[in-house]
Amino acid sequence: MLKFLGKYREAGLLLLRASVGLIFILICGPVLLSGEHRWWQFGSAMRVLNFHSHLDWWGFLGALAGCIGGIFMMLGFAFRIGILLAFLVALVNAIAVAHHDHGLYSIIIPIEAVIVLVCLSFIGPGKYSVDKS
Numbered sequence: 861m862l863k864f865l866g867k868y869r870e871a872g873l874l875l876l877r878a879s880v881g882l883i884f885i886l887i888c889g890p891v892l893l894s895g896e897h898r899w900w901q902f903g904s905a906m907r908v909l910n911f912h913s914h915l916d917w918w919g920f921l922g923a924l925a926g927c928i929g930g931i932f933m934m935l936g937f938a939f940r941i942g943i944l945l946a947f948l949v950a951l952v953n954a955i956a957v958a959h960h961d962h963g964l965y966s967i968i969i970p971i972e973a974v975i976v977l978v979c980l981s982f983i984g985p986g987k988y989s990v991d992k993s
Contacts (some may be wrong), residue, residue, distance in 0.1 A: 871927050873986035874936075880934030880976060888926030891919065899923065905956035933980075936989020940981055947977045960966050 865872075869931025891902045896916045909917060924944040932942025954970035985992070 867899035870987040873983065874988045877922040877936065877939075877980070877985065878934050879947075880980070881942070884926045884930030884933070884949070888923040888930065888949065892923040892927055892964065896984050908956045908959040909952070925949055936985035937991050939989065939991075943977050943981045947974065947981070950974045950977055 869908040891898050896981065898918030900916040902920065902922055903915035905922075906915060906918045929945030929947075930943040931951070932938050933946065950970060950973040954967065954974050957970050958967050
């Protein structure tokens, strides 16, 4: 009955890529543009990995990595590098949320983001990408 959806597989992958990339841009973009105080807050997640200094730089680099990763995901350009950048941000977030032990429901979304990014790294960018030859 739903076999006609098989021919839209590449469009579905494009929609997934674009939406996940947009989410990373919407989360990390305001942090990137907000300044040192917000960078420090964003980078404070690195404390769970025993990095206790230069948290503003860690936050800036994390926000920059999330934005670049989101842009690369949306375009399909350097796709796996973009996935890696977004994966590192999502992984640090998941570890930080798990470390603070706010319960099961608070850790589900960061873990889901990590799982989606790992799956996308195996799937690849698909037919509709900028660097597709």
